Amino acid sequence: GIQVEQSPPDLILQEGANSTLRCNFSDSVNNLQWFHQNPWGQLINLFYIPSGTKQNGRLSATTVATERYSLLYISSSQTTDSGVYFCAVEVKRTGTASKLTFGTGTRLQVTL
């Protein structure tokens, strides 16, 4: 099946710093989403981004589908950004929806 690798696995930032998280995948995809899992375990949708670039406040994401990677940028980080960030992909095939395959995540800790 498709392989989804995220880097770095762990990241510690001081509040106000910027960071880039990377997601590499091994096959063509229909769908790519970024999630933030907060300390209470909730999965928060950040971006639906099968291709192109999107921005939402301090966060932005870029997916280059032809090169099979996606980047999540966090600027001016805040302590509330702490948690685990997941990239998830849906393998490209004709027809109906299929499962999302999740990466192993990047654990981010933002300190004061």
Add this chain to the structure above:
Amino acid sequence: EAQVTQNPRYLITVTGKKLTVTCSQNMNHEYMSWYRQDPGLGLRQIYYSMNVEVTDKGDVPEGYKVSRKEKRNFPLILESPSPNQTSLYFCASSFLQGGTEAFFGQGTRLTVV
């Protein structure tokens, strides 16, 4: 507001006592699925449904049942829970057309003692 609602959020139960985790979505999505999340194993799909009365096994279906009698609801049933089913569970939904955005519920943290 578009959302996927799971209940309960937290549950502690004993081995062998049947339980149901409910999932409901208000976006008229055809495709619904259940995932479990375990340390070191990530999120894995348990069951999925492409529409009413159409369900199929995912990657880790053993010990679980599902039903899809109505489009909006997709309950997860544990007939005889065991401690190895202690996990964080998520329900998700999307349109049937491949490549559409998936929405996740808030999660259900289940402990089986």
